[in-house]
Amino acid sequence: MSVHVEPVWLYVLVFLCLMVLTATTVGVAFVDLGSFNTLVALTIAVIKMLLVVTFFMHVRHSTALTKVFIAAGFLWLLLLIAFTLTDVGTRQIPQQPEGWGSATTVVPPPK
Amino acid sequence: MSAALAEAPPETRVHYLNANYGIKSWLLTTDHKRIALLYLASITLMFFVGGAMAVMMRIHLIDPAGALVHPDTYNKLFTMHGVMMIFFFLIPSIPAVLGNFLVPIMVGAKDLAFPRINLLSWYIFIIGASLTLYAMVSGGVDTGWTFYTPYSTTYANSQVMATALGVFVSGFSSILTGLNFIVTIHKMRAPGLTWFRMPLFLWAIYATSIIQVLGTPVVAIAIFLIGLERLFHVGIFDPAVGGDPILFQHLFWFYSHPAVYIMILPGMGVISEIITCFSRKKIFGYHFVAFSSMAIAVISFLVWGHHMFVTGMSVYAALIFSVLSFLVAIPSAIKVFNWTATLYQGSISYEAPMLYALGFIGLFTMGGLTGLFLASLATDVHLNGTYFIVAHFHYIMVGGAVMAYLGGIHFWWPKISGRMFPDTWARLAAAIVFIGFNLTFFPQFMLGYLGMPRRYATYPAEFQVLNVMSSAGASILGLGYMIPLIYLFWSIRYGPVAPANPWRAKGLEWQTSSPPPTQNFEVPPVVTEEAYAYGPPGSGREGAHD
Ligand SMILES: [Cu+2]
Numbered sequence: 001m002s003v004h005v006e007p008v009w010l011y012v013l014v015f016l017c018l019m020v021l022t023a024t025t026v027g028v029a030f031v032d033l034g035s036f037n038t039l040v041a042l043t044i045a046v047i048k049m050l051l052v053v054t055f056f057m058h059v060r061h062s063t064a065l066t067k068v069f070i071a072a073g074f075l076w077l078l079l080l081i082a083f084t085l086t087d088v089g090t091r092q093i094p095q096q097p098e099g100w101g102s103a104t105t106v107v108p109p110p111k
Numbered sequence: 112m113s114a115a116l117a118e119a120p121p122e123t124r125v126h127y128l129n130a131n132y133g134i135k136s137w138l139l140t141t142d143h144k145r146i147a148l149l150y151l152a153s154i155t156l157m158f159f160v161g162g163a164m165a166v167m168m169r170i171h172l173i174d175p176a177g178a179l180v181h182p183d184t185y186n187k188l189f190t191m192h193g194v195m196m197i198f199f200f201l202i203p204s205i206p207a208v209l210g211n212f213l214v215p216i217m218v219g220a221k222d223l224a225f226p227r228i229n230l231l232s233w234y235i236f237i238i239g240a241s242l243t244l245y246a247m248v249s250g251g252v253d254t255g256w257t258f259y260t261p262y263s264t265t266y267a268n269s270q271v272m273a274t275a276l277g278v279f280v281s282g283f284s285s286i287l288t289g290l291n292f293i294v295t296i297h298k299m300r301a302p303g304l305t306w307f308r309m310p311l312f313l314w315a316i317y318a319t320s321i322i323q324v325l326g327t328p329v330v331a332i333a334i335f336l337i338g339l340e341r342l343f344h345v346g347i348f349d350p351a352v353g354g355d356p357i358l359f360q361h362l363f364w365f366y367s368h369p370a371v372y373i374m375i376l377p378g379m380g381v382i383s384e385i386i387t388c389f390s391r392k393k394i395f396g397y398h399f400v401a402f403s404s405m406a407i408a409v410i411s412f413l414v415w416g417h418h419m420f421v422t423g424m425s426v427y428a429a430l431i432f433s434v435l436s437f438l439v440a441i442p443s444a445i446k447v448f449n450w451t452a453t454l455y456q457g458s459i460s461y462e463a464p465m466l467y468a469l470g471f472i473g474l475f476t477m478g479g480l481t482g483l484f485l486a487s488l489a490t491d492v493h494l495n496g497t498y499f500i501v502a503h504f505h506y507i508m509v510g511g512a513v514m515a516y517l518g519g520i521h522f523w524w525p526k527i528s529g530r531m532f533p534d535t536w537a538r539l540a541a542a543i544v545f546i547g548f549n550l551t552f553f554p555q556f557m558l559g560y561l562g563m564p565r566r567y568a569t570y571p572a573e574f575q576v577l578n579v580m581s582s583a584g585a586s587i588l589g590l591g592y593m594i595p596l597i598y599l600f601w602s603i604r605y606g607p608v609a610p611a612n613p614w615r616a617k618g619l620e621w622q623t624s625s626p627p628p629t630q631n632f633e634v635p636p637v638v639t640e641e642a643y644a645y646g647p648p649g650s651g652r653e654g655a656h657d
Contacts, residue, residue: 065297076325079412084361087416087428095426 006055014055021048126529126626141226142629147212148527149233154200154208155596157240160247161195162589164188169551169585175572185568186253187269193256198278199240201512202370205377206323207236207288209519210316212527214292216620216627217310219301219636224294232287239281246273255566257367258333260348260359264340272338279334282327285373289323292316301619303638307401310618310642311394314401315380318408322369322376326412330366333359357423364415372411374508375475376404378515379446382468385522386450387643388616389465390457394643396449403442410439417486421495429488436486443479447472462614463537467518470545474510478503481556499559502552510548517544517595524599525609529626532602536594544591550584617643 025044033040053059059070127144130136137145168188171179180188211229215222223229246252252274254263263271296317300309337359339345346352348359387394394400416424416432450472459465481503484490494500525531554577559565563574570578612621623632 069293072321073325076412080329080361080365083413083416083428083431084358086431087357087361087419087425088355090425090427093425093427 006058010055014051017051018048124624125628126624127629128529128626130629139230141222141230143211143215143223143226143229144527144627144629144631146229146233147208147210150203150207150211150236153233153237153240154203157195157199158592159596160244161192161200162592164192164195166585166589168192169582171568172570172578173582175570175575175578177568180568182568183253184251186255186566187251189566190252190255191247194243194252194274194278196508197256197370197374198281199236199243201374201508202285203236203288204374204512204516205381205519206292206316206319206373207232207284209381209516209523210288210292210319210377213312213523213620214295214316215299216623216631217313217618218295218299219304219619219632219638220295220299221630221632223291224299225291228287229291232284232291235287236281236284239277239279239284242273242277242280246270246277249273257363258337258359259363260337260340260356264337264348272341275334275337279331282331285323286327289320289327292320293324296320301636301638304619307398308638308641309401310380311383311397311400311404312377312380314404315376315378315383318404319373319376321408322373322411326366326369326373329362330370333362333366336362357419360419360422360424361415364418365412368415368418369408369411371504371507372407374512375515376407378471378512378519379404381515381519381522382450382471383446384616384618385464385468385518386453387645388522388614389462389468390454390459391645392453392457392643393641393645394449395452395455396445397642399445400449403445406442407439410435410442414439414486417491420488420491426488433486433488437483440479440483440486443475447476447479461538463532463534463541464518464522464614466538466541466545467514467521470541471511471514471518474506474514474545474548478506478510481506494559496564497559498555498563498565501565502555502559505552505555510552514544514548517541520595520599522614523620524602525613526620526625526627528599528603528606529609530602530606531609531613532595532606533598536598540591540594540598543587543594547584547587547589547591551581551588552584554578554580554584617645 021044025041028037028040028044053070059066062070127142137149140146140149167179168185171177171185171188177185211223247270250270252267252269252271254267254269254271258271258275263275296309296313336347340347340349340354344352346354348354348356350356383394383400414432414436416428417436420429420433481499484494485500485503521532521537558574558577558581561574563570609625611624613625614621619632619636619638620627622636
């Protein structure tokens with residue numbers, strides 16, 4: 001549980017990186033990259049998040065146990081996204097076999 | 112060790128209850144035992160508020176046309192009942208009350224890892240609960256406890272934001288409690304208390320804490336997004352502005368299915384403690400029971416889609432979620448079989464906590480097995496949205512979680528209060544709760560199977576007999592809950608003084624006096640044996656002290 005003191009210049013550097021990346025996000029928003037819009041924005045966001053976790057939250061010097069819990073957090077986020085995509089990604093595929101639910105197969109009501 | 116401890120009246124020695132007096136000594140306490148009592152008082156209030164709403168609903172449903180309230184009011188009743196009971200009673204119940212009281216004592220520590228964060232969690236809980244109570248008295252909310260979009264974001268005119276904010280805030284209390292338990296169990300175990308010597312209650316609480324820490328932020332995000340869309344019309348769930356209403360259900364159930372395990376897993380831990388004590392046996396298959404808690408914690412995050420089979424989710428995703436939902440049955444069944452095997456050839460006695468534990472096993476099994484009907488795609492299409500669902504989850508949450516909570520409260524009451532409760536009354540109440548519960552909810556299985564939809568204020572006349580049975584059961588159940596409230600209060604003053612270990616149970620909490628001193632142990636304990644080292648009668652190992 002030793003307390004690591006990071007030099008101030010490192011914090012300043014990380015802060016500047018975050019600012020530059022924020023500016024990049026804003027800048028990219030004015031350029032239409034088509035389907036890459038989301039990908040670029042998310043990539044920048046992930047880099048920023050990793051910077052914060054590694055330096056500001058001192059995970060660089062944390063114990064293995066802390067790192068396991070952080071990894072679990074990312075794994076859980078992955079589960080959330082992956083399983084949601086199993087729904088969103090398969091909605092375009094026909095949900096019923098050929099002929100089901102169409103008007104021709106409706107049984108006429110008994111008289 | 113325990114034999115040397117005083118069994119003199121609690122008045123004659125200093126313990127956590129009489130160490131200091133006055134409102135301030137409670138509201139500013141960092142003693143985990145006092146914070147547990149603060150939680151106990153708060154959630155008991157919420158339980159009876161939520162219970163009163165259930166009573167009104169059941170009175171209303173005595174008549175097919177609705178006997179008591181306007182249909183709009185009925186919508187608010189079931190919504191507020193769900194919100195109160197789930198977020199403000201069941202989720203904090205065992206972790207925040209029994210967990211807070213027992214986790215540090217069971218690991219042999221003086222307190223939790225972060226005592227002030229523990230107190231903070233209670234204040235956050237109170238803020239959340241106050242917001243929700245404010246929403247209730249200022250008009251109520253009618254979205255259902257699930258806050259489904261687009262109704263909650265676009266159409267509902269009731270107090271959606273106040274209620275949602277209350278739930279959002281109280282989530283942080285849950286996260287902080289879970290965090291505290293995880294760190295405490297990792298870092299503060301007494302010498303000799305290895306992971307596989309821990310009482311199974313601690314394993315259950317540990318697994319629960321992981322769900323709380325990893326799941327709760329997601330429901331907070333979901334609620335936050337509702338606020339964004341409702342107040343600022345940001346398109347997240349509304350298809351008209353590029354949103355997806357089903358996305359809300361994904362986010363909501365990603366937390367809210369595991370939340371069922373926040374409610375039931377600690378209960379399973381309580382049952383493991385009670386069953387071993389009152390059958391005087393070591394738990395059957397310790398490692399399996401411990402790991403099944405962890406398995407439940409992980410698998411519970413992979414099954415949320417079973418709430419969405421009929422709400423527009425892709426059938427291909429539904430197939431995956433259906434298969435995974437069946438998987439959860441395995442660790443749950445492991446627990447039930449292992450408790451039953453523990454009973455086998457034990458010297459069983461039927462004290463009040465044991466009655467609740469045995470009731471739990473039966474009712475949880477019924478609740479679990481009817482869950483399989485709902486995990487199957489074909490039967491779910493018929494049963495979803497009917498009273499079958501209502502009956503199913505009440506068998507888990509009331510028949511399971513509340514029975515375990517009451518069993519645990521009775522089991523540890525002598526430790527918490529230093530007094531014994533009246534045994535006859537306690538057994539009677541346990542029996543009344545069991546009968547009242549089944550009379551309330553078994554008819555609802557039949558109603559649902561016959562097709563009566565949930566959340567309706569009226570119903571066809573042919574369903575009346577079963578509804579009246581259910582309402583009659585609810586009044587018996589309500590009586591069953593009132594009786595312990597009365598005699599537990601009574602026992603604080605008039606109950607016989609409790610010895611350090613009235614049940615001759617194993618476990619560190621029984622080796623300190625009742626009630627424990629503020630620092631929990633006079634001498635820091637050292638653990639030298641497995642959990643549940645109960646021996647056969649006459650072996651000299653029947654209990655910690657005879
Ligand atoms: Cu579920």
